[in-house]
Amino acid sequence: MGEKTGYLVLSTGDILEGKWLGKIHASEGELVFNTSMTGYQEVMTDPSYAGQIVGMTYPLIGNYGFSEIDYESLNPALAGLIISHPCRTPEHYQSTLSLEDMINKYEIPCLFEIDTRKLTRIIRDHGEVYGRITSVMQDAPQQLKVDSEIVKRVSIQTTTQYKINSETHPHVVIYDFGCKHSIVRTLAELDCNVTVVPFDANPEAVKALHPDAIVLSNGPGDPEDLRYMTSNIREISESYPTLGICLGHQLVALAYGGKTKRLPYGHRGSNHPVKDLRTGKVVITSQNHGYAVDLDSNIMDDFQVSYMNVNDQTVEGLVHSHKPIMTVQFHPEAHPGPSDTQSIFQDFVSQIPVKGVKQYA
Numbered sequence: 001m002g003e004k005t006g007y008l009v010l011s012t013g014d015i016l017e018g019k020w021l022g023k024i025h026a027s028e029g030e031l032v033f034n035t036s037m038t039g040y041q042e043v044m045t046d047p048s049y050a051g052q053i054v055g056m057t058y059p060l061i062g063n064y065g066f067s068e069i070d071y072e073s074l075n076p077a078l079a080g081l082i083i084s085h086p087c088r089t090p091e092h093y094q095s096t097l098s099l100e101d102m103i104n105k106y107e108i109p110c111l112f113e114i115d116t117r118k119l120t121r122i123i124r125d126h127g128e129v130y131g132r133i134t135s136v137m138q139d140a141p142q143q144l145k146v147d148s149e150i151v152k153r154v155s156i157q158t159t160t161q162y163k164i165n166s167e168t169h170p171h172v173v174i175y176d177f178g179c180k181h182s183i184v185r186t187l188a189e190l191d192c193n194v195t196v197v198p199f200d201a202n203p204e205a206v207k208a209l210h211p212d213a214i215v216l217s218n219g220p221g222d223p224e225d226l227r228y229m230t231s232n233i234r235e236i237s238e239s240y241p242t243l244g245i246c247l248g249h250q251l252v253a254l255a256y257g258g259k260t261k262r263l264p265y266g267h268r269g270s271n272h273p274v275k276d277l278r279t280g281k282v283v284i285t286s287q288n289h290g291y292a293v294d295l296d297s298n299i300m301d302d303f304q305v306s307y308m309n310v311n312d313q314t315v316e317g318l319v320h321s322h323k324p325i326m327t328v329q330f331h332p333e334a335h336p337g338p339s340d341t342q343s344i345f346q347d348f349v350s351q352i353p354v355k356g357v358k359q360y361a
């Protein structure tokens with residue numbers, strides 16, 4: 001179709017040639033790959049991918065278009081998208097944009113006709129890879145580490161209320177480290193009042209909102225870069241029932257004296273098997289993370305491991321031994337699925353003591 005040639009220049013020295021989809025926007029970021037066969041809209045709008053160039057291993061992207069209801073945020077924060085074949089003629093009754101419309105609307109740097117198998121092998125072999133999307137083959141990436149301030153870029157600026165039900169419904173305050181909208185939607189569907197606060201909201205400000213429970217959201221970057229937040233997280237999680245999701249899970253571990261480690265090449269996809277160690281049941285989960293809680297760490301005095309990854313035995317969930325704190329590394333809100341673990345939200349909400357109904361001791 002006469003598209004211009006573009007290059008993905010990698011910190012490994014590899015250069016992959018492709019074509020620009022939509023307008024030309026040079027960009028840099030950490031390279032990651034996602035193995036989901038569906039869910040490209042959710043991936044492209046999940047704030048946890050902020051600053052990352054995402055390679056999709058599934059070869060056809062865009063075939064069911066983009067809908068108004070599947071956004072995970074309204075400001076896609078990923079640094080770029082790398083695909084094999086773009087579908088130009090999406091077919092779905094809810095589709096309002098094609099992939100190219102989406103790329104142009106949100107100015108997402110995107111190359112197609114890239115050898116995504118080769119890219120995936122490079123990431124698997126090297127682990128930490130940075131890259132530049134550019135029209136100039138000689139343009140090497142300058143950014144060679146994860147942005148330590150990335151959460152600040154995606155977190156909400158001011159406290160926002162998403163739903164007001166009657167006072168007998170639980171009020172859940174979400175700390176927004178880069179929260180997927182499906183977390184808000186899932187809690188609202190469970191009839192919760194939901195308030196979202198900035199990632200650095202102090203415990204006094206949160207307590208003044210009179211929450212019944214806290215959710216610590218997913219988000220981008222290295223959890224160690226948010227160590228300065230961990231005293232807030234400790235205080236707030238000791239005061240209210242708390243659910244930590246992905247980055248939120250990692251931050252709870254840090255807040256209670258644990259450590260996190262970088263995974264060899266991350267878990268990003270929607271078919272990751274996880275074992276519930278309490279029941280022995282294996283569930284299939286949606287995942288997007290590059291770090292994990294280190295099992296050797298000393299949080300084990302306070303927490304038990306609730307879920308374990310079946311592929312690499314990494315920690316996938318924690319539960320406090322006597323406080324109502326539970327955390328998961330995977331995404332129970334799923335979107336695009338699978339929904340095997342959505343009951344985690346139901347279980348969390350059903351045990352929240354609501355003001356004037358039950359007392360939390």
Ligand SMILES: NC(=O)CC[C@H](N)C(=O)O
Binds near residue numbers: 217219220
């Ligand atoms: N989805 C997330 O919350 C990701 C958490 C963290 N940024 C990681 O990559 O491990």
